Amino acid sequence: MDNTETVKTEITAEAYADLASQVGGEPTAKLSTYSSSSPILRSQIRHWGVMTGDMRPLFVDLDYAKASPWKTLVAPQGVLVHQERFDAEIDGLVGCKAVMSSVDIEWHQPIKLGDTMVPKTTITDVQEKPTDTSRAVTIVTDTAINNPDGKSIGTLHSTWECCERGSAEHKQLFGDRTEPHFYGEEDIDAIAEEYKTEQARGTDALTGDAVNVGDETPHVLKGPTTREGNMTSGTSRWFWGHAQGFELLEKAPELFFENENHAMEPVSGLESSHHRAQRWGGVPGVLELNNERVHWLVHTLMNWMGDAGFITRMSLSFPRCNIVGDVTRSYGKVTAKNVDGDRTIVDMDVWQVNQLGERITEGTAQVALPTA
Amino acid sequence: MASKDNTEELNTGFGFKSKSGKKGYGQITDEAVNSLKSRIGVVRTRNLENWELEDLRLNASTLRRMALSSGDYNPLYMDEDYAKKSPYGSLVAPPWGLVGIEVTNAARDGMPGLHAWFRGTTLEWYQPVKLGDFVYSKGWLTKVDVVPSQTTGQAVIHEYENVGFNDRDEVIGRMFTSWHRAERKTSKKIAKNQDFRGLAEYSAEDLENIAQDYAHEVRRGDEPRYWEDVNIGDELPPVVKGPTSQAQRGVGEGGGGRFVRGDPGDWSHIHANVFKLWERHPGLPFVNEWGIPEVPLVIHNSNERCQQYLGLPGAYDAGYQRINWSVHLLANWGGDHGFLSKLAIRFPSFNIMGDTTWCGGQVIGKRVEDGKHIAEIEIWNNNQLGTKVTQGTAEVILPSKSAPGEATWPLPANPPEPPPTPK
Numbered sequence: 001m002d003n004t005e006t007v008k009t010e011i012t013a014e015a016y017a018d019l020a021s022q023v024g025g026e027p028t029a030k031l032s033t034y035s036s037s038s039p040i041l042r043s044q045i046r047h048w049g050v051m052t053g054d055m056r057p058l059f060v061d062l063d064y065a066k067a068s069p070w071k072t073l074v075a076p077q078g079v080l081v082h083q084e085r086f087d088a089e090i091d092g093l094v095g096c097k098a099v100m101s102s103v104d105i106e107w108h109q110p111i112k113l114g115d116t117m118v119p120k121t122t123i124t125d126v127q128e129k130p131t132d133t134s135r136a137v138t139i140v141t142d143t144a145i146n147n148p149d150g151k152s153i154g155t156l157h158s159t160w161e162c163c164e165r166g167s168a169e170h171k172q173l174f175g176d177r178t179e180p181h182f183y184g185e186e187d188i189d190a191i192a193e194e195y196k197t198e199q200a201r202g203t204d205a206l207t208g209d210a211v212n213v214g215d216e217t218p219h220v221l222k223g224p225t226t227r228e229g230n231m232t233s234g235t236s237r238w239f240w241g242h243a244q245g246f247e248l249l250e251k252a253p254e255l256f257f258e259n260e261n262h263a264m265e266p267v268s269g270l271e272s273s274h275h276r277a278q279r280w281g282g283v284p285g286v287l288e289l290n291n292e293r294v295h296w297l298v299h300t301l302m303n304w305m306g307d308a309g310f311i312t313r314m315s316l317s318f319p320r321c322n323i324v325g326d327v328t329r330s331y332g333k334v335t336a337k338n339v340d341g342d343r344t345i346v347d348m349d350v351w352q353v354n355q356l357g358e359r360i361t362e363g364t365a366q367v368a369l370p371t372a
Numbered sequence: 373m374a375s376k377d378n379t380e381e382l383n384t385g386f387g388f389k390s391k392s393g394k395k396g397y398g399q400i401t402d403e404a405v406n407s408l409k410s411r412i413g414v415v416r417t418r419n420l421e422n423w424e425l426e427d428l429r430l431n432a433s434t435l436r437r438m439a440l441s442s443g444d445y446n447p448l449y450m451d452e453d454y455a456k457k458s459p460y461g462s463l464v465a466p467p468w469g470l471v472g473i474e475v476t477n478a479a480r481d482g483m484p485g486l487h488a489w490f491r492g493t494t495l496e497w498y499q500p501v502k503l504g505d506f507v508y509s510k511g512w513l514t515k516v517d518v519v520p521s522q523t524t525g526q527a528v529i530h531e532y533e534n535v536g537f538n539d540r541d542e543v544i545g546r547m548f549t550s551w552h553r554a555e556r557k558t559s560k561k562i563a564k565n566q567d568f569r570g571l572a573e574y575s576a577e578d579l580e581n582i583a584q585d586y587a588h589e590v591r592r593g594d595e596p597r598y599w600e601d602v603n604i605g606d607e608l609p610p611v612v613k614g615p616t617s618q619a620q621r622g623v624g625e626g627g628g629g630r631f632v633r634g635d636p637g638d639w640s641h642i643h644a645n646v647f648k649l650w651e652r653h654p655g656l657p658f659v660n661e662w663g664i665p666e667v668p669l670v671i672h673n674s675n676e677r678c679q680q681y682l683g684l685p686g687a688y689d690a691g692y693q694r695i696n697w698s699v700h701l702l703a704n705w706g707g708d709h710g711f712l713s714k715l716a717i718r719f720p721s722f723n724i725m726g727d728t729t730w731c732g733g734q735v736i737g738k739r740v741e742d743g744k745h746i747a748e749i750e751i752w753n754n755n756q757l758g759t760k761v762t763q764g765t766a767e768v769i770l771p772s773k774s775a776p777g778e779a780t781w782p783l784p785a786n787p788p789e790p791p792p793t794p795k
Contacts, residue, residue: 035433043427053643062423183663192651195644222643224664243443243586243612245620260675260686261726262574265617272618274661275676325662 006282007257007270008166009095011135015254019092019139020126027086027123027141030094031252034085037118037148045075045113052076052295053222056200058307062113068203068307069370075111077302077311078295080154083119084143088160092139095254095267096162097170100290101138102317104157110310117153119145134167165267166282173287173321180274180285180325181355183224191327194221201306208337208344208371215334217304217348222296223327223355225288274324288322293330293361297350300330301367308370314350316363327355332365344371397655398485399555400518400526408482408530409516413791416475417510425539428506435463435503442466442696443613446591448708452503458594458708459779463503467712468699470495470545471692473536475511478551482516483528485655490691491529491550492718492764497711499544499782507544509536512790514548521554528553535787543785571675571686572615572726572756582728585612592707599738599745599770608733608749611701615728616689621673675725687725694723694762698751701731706747706768711780713746717764727755733766744780745772 022028042062049059054076057064065073081103088098111117125140143156163169183191199218249256249264256264257280270276274285294314301311322328329352336347345368352361420428432452439449447454448464455463471493478488501507511534521527534547574582590609614620650657650665657665658677671677675686695717702712723729730753737748746767753762769780 038431038433041427042423050645051642053645055645180662185663188663188665192647195647198644224662226642226660226664226666226670243589244440244445245443245617246583246586259617259726261572261615261617263572263579263615263617263726266619269617269619273674273676275674276618325664 005280006166007267007280009097009164009254009257009267011093011096011137011162011164012254013135015093016126016128016135016137019123019137022123023126024124025122027091027121029085029091031090031248031255032087037116039114039116040075040111042073042113045073048076048079052078052292052299054295054299054302056302057202058302065113069205070110070112070307073113075113076295076298077107077111078298079111080105080107080117080145080156081291081294083117083145084141084156084158085119085121086123086141086143088139088162089268090255092160093137093162094252095165095256096137097165097173098139098160098162099173099287099321100158100318101161102159102315103291103294104313104315105154105294106313107154107311108152109154111153115153116148117145118148119143129161131163131167131169134164134169136164136167136169137162165270170281171283174284174323175320175358177323178284180323181224181327183325191221191224198303200303203307205306205308206304206369208339208346208369211334211337211344211346211369213334213336217300217332219329219331220296220300220303221327221329222299224325225322225328226324284323286324288324288326290318290321293318293328293352296328296330296352297332297361297363297365300332300350301348301365304332305367305369310368311365312345312368313366314363315365316350316361318361320354320358320360322354322360328360329353330361335364339371342371344369400483400486400528400553404483405516405518405528408513408528411482412513412516415510415512415790417508418475420508425506425508429539430465430501430503430505432463432503435465438466438469442468442693442700444696444700444703446700446703447593448703455503460500460502460708465501465505466696466699467497467500467703468696469501469507470497470536470547471695473507473509473511473534473545473547474532474549475509475534477532477549478530478553481513482530483553484653485556486528486553487556489552489554490719491552492691492716493550493695494548494714494716495545495695496547496714497545497781497783498713498785499538499542500711501538501544506539507536509534510790511535514791533790537787542782543787545785569685569724569757571724572728574615574728574756578756582612582615585610585730589704591704592710594708596709596771596776597705597707598776599740599747599772602735602738602747602770604735604737606735608701608705608735608751611697611704611731613693613697613700613729613731615726616693616723617726618673618687621687621689621693621725684722685724689723689725691719691723694719694729694753697729697731698753698762698764698766701733701751702749702766702768705733705749706770709771709780711769712766713744713769713781713783714767715751715764716766717751717762719762721755721759721761723753723755723761727761729753729755729761731762736765742784744769744783746770 046060049055121141121143124142127138129136139160141158145153255266257267259265270281271286277283277286332348332350334348338345348365350363350365354360436450449466514533515531517529519527531550536544538544658668658671660666673687678684678687733749733751736750739746746769749766751764751766752760755761
């Protein structure tokens with residue numbers, strides 16, 4: 001027997017009320033477990049470099065990094081986006097589809113080798129959105145990331161749009177797209193050639209006096225993305241199988257769907273391939289995770305600034321979702337600069353465009369450069 | 373223009389259409405076999421630098437993730453207070469972690485473009501890996517044989533030996549692996565040689581029965597199982613695993629997550645890095661249904677792709693998880709005082725995504741050797757159809773009533789010398 005019925009999950013009134021009752025406090029980790037904070041290892045920084053596709057020597061070469069303004073290896077600044085101690089899909093509204101729709105990040109100091117990040121997340125707002133047929137919810141969280149002494153490393157302000165899987169709202173995330181993007185061999189060849197043109201500053205850092213309003217960054221290419229790339233990131237909290245899977249099924253049956261074996265599987269399995277998403281999700285494919293785009297913009301700004309530059313703020317909104325297999329190009333343009341002693345603060349517009357020409361990200365960033 | 377209408381044309385399966393790589397790519401040729409043979413006995417390491425080894429010291433979080441990934445929530449791996457009172461005196465790694473000493477294997481060594489199937493492995497443990505240890509290893513190719521095959525005409529068997537050391541340079545164990553290589557176009561013939569079957573299907577009653585089997589798992593724990601109390605013919609309490617699923621497999625095969633270096637062979641290349649890989653090995657990628665080159669590993673993770681390209685009922689496991697599950701069975705039976713010293717395991721049949729696996733064992737012999745009291749065990753894994761998907765033997769050193777407080781480990785182990793490299 002072949003089961004092809006679209007899997008639908010439900011955001012119940014009780015689940016919504018429970019989540020809403022947590023506003024102002026730390027979220028209850030219903031099913032997630034988080035490792036305790038520990039000093040950042042050199043191999044961890046390298047891993048982040050590999051997984052974001054940015055292997056600059058500042059992340060992977062200790063001798064090089066010691067000679068940099070930071071005197072040691074630093075982590076890709078985008079890792080702050082993963083410090084939120086809340087997972088809407090398995091803690092907030094169990095089984096829902098959650099998409100990050102916007103994020104505001106502030107960096108107060110570089111994240112260096114040996115630093116320990118201690119995150120604390122607070123749910124700041126939970127709002128039900130009016131829809132015709134299903135329940136959709138917007139969740140806003142604030143995360144403060146400090147070092148163990150309480151000194152701020154940065155902050156994260158995230159907005160998540162949650163919908164019921166298999167609902168019209170879920171399908172709307174794909175816009176008018178009906179399938180993943182197709183590539184011919186000439187498309188792949190062109191992408192391969194474009195990768196070879198990437199320019200990255202390093203020790204020849206950009207200085208504030210060389211920057212003018214209207215300057216544009218060289219763009220950075222990412223993709224076509226693959227599921228394998230996502231799965232090897234090793235950050236999964238969907239960590240159940242075997243006996244524990246059965247225990248979890250009793251505890252949170254709303255997290256499961258009936259798969260091709262007529263066995264129960266966590267709904268994350270719906271997103272293990274386009275085939276499965278199409279078969280059961282009732283959607284064109286698997287969506288990329290929007291928070292990865294932060295890394296790609298960080299890569300773009302780092303390529304432009306060089307080692308001495310530091311991103312102080314980024315405010316992004318994600319008006320469109322990408323489907324796994326898409327290509328993303330990231331851009332930046334200077335909108336203002338202010339000299340502040342030996343530092344120059346530069347304000348920028350940043351944006352991202354997929355292979356269809358759709359602007360999938362809009363936002364602003366602020367960076368600090370040495371003035372001269 | 374690429375579009376859905378020419379999917380057939382885009383989806384070449386393996387390798388780019390216009391760049392098939394070197395002549396002979398994906399074929400068993402004398403040149404490829406001889407090239408591989410020239411590596412016999414050549415010692416290989418992972419080239420990890422000292423700082424990387426230091427970073428790999430096992431902490432409680434890593435041990436816990438290893439336990440979670442295999443579904444073996446033994447407190448020896450997860451509960452520091454409990455483990456301190458055990459014979460080990462600290463948390464230890466699940467013994468199956470020894471597979472991490474594998475330096476290389478046939479999936480990424482020689483004859484590029486050929487399919488690789490894991491035939492089996494023999495693992496030998498000499499001492500446990502404890503909290504705070506790091507492990508490094510050396511490995512070498514021991515054998516390359518071209519053999520006739522009823523299904524594919526010819527195949528190549530290659531075998532490896534790996535030796536693992538801890539941070540005190542003590543040998544912790546060895547791993548011997550055996551691999552079958554065949555041209556990918558012949559994979560469907562290999563599949564046809566298996567009993568034809570579809571994906572597993574379960575009724576609510578089946579699932580309830582599996583849940584009950586989980587509920588009845590027996591872990592010996594801190595109660596010693598004395599060698600004198602063991603009888604030939606004793607059956608080990610079974611351990612059930614599955615039904616496996618995409619969600620479970622994501623962590624199960626990853627061994628609990630790991631740092632990736634982005635080196636060739638670890639399949640973690642993305643963005644610009646992956647395009648460098650394709651330039652170097654244009655015949656390597658699986659060009660997927662949307663024309664995107666991906667690492668070939670993705671085929672065996674997908675029911676649809678295994679059905680289309682390999683003629684299998686669905687996605688299949690590589691075999692490593694069955695090692696973990698068999699170790700779970702043996703650790704449950706041996707208890708905290710027992711020490712698993714050897715496991716020889718073969719994979720005669722596929723384990724398909726969605727299958728349920730019952731791990732079983734029976735004592736087939738007892739002996740005392742060099743003062744160690746050893747139980748010899750036959751092990752097997754049966755799936756929901758009753759098919760034996762794994763078979764093998766194991767040895768567990770048990771405490772003896774004649775010396776109840778004596779540790780069952782370590783075992784003497786000399787670093788074996790690799791065979792001489794052929795001229």
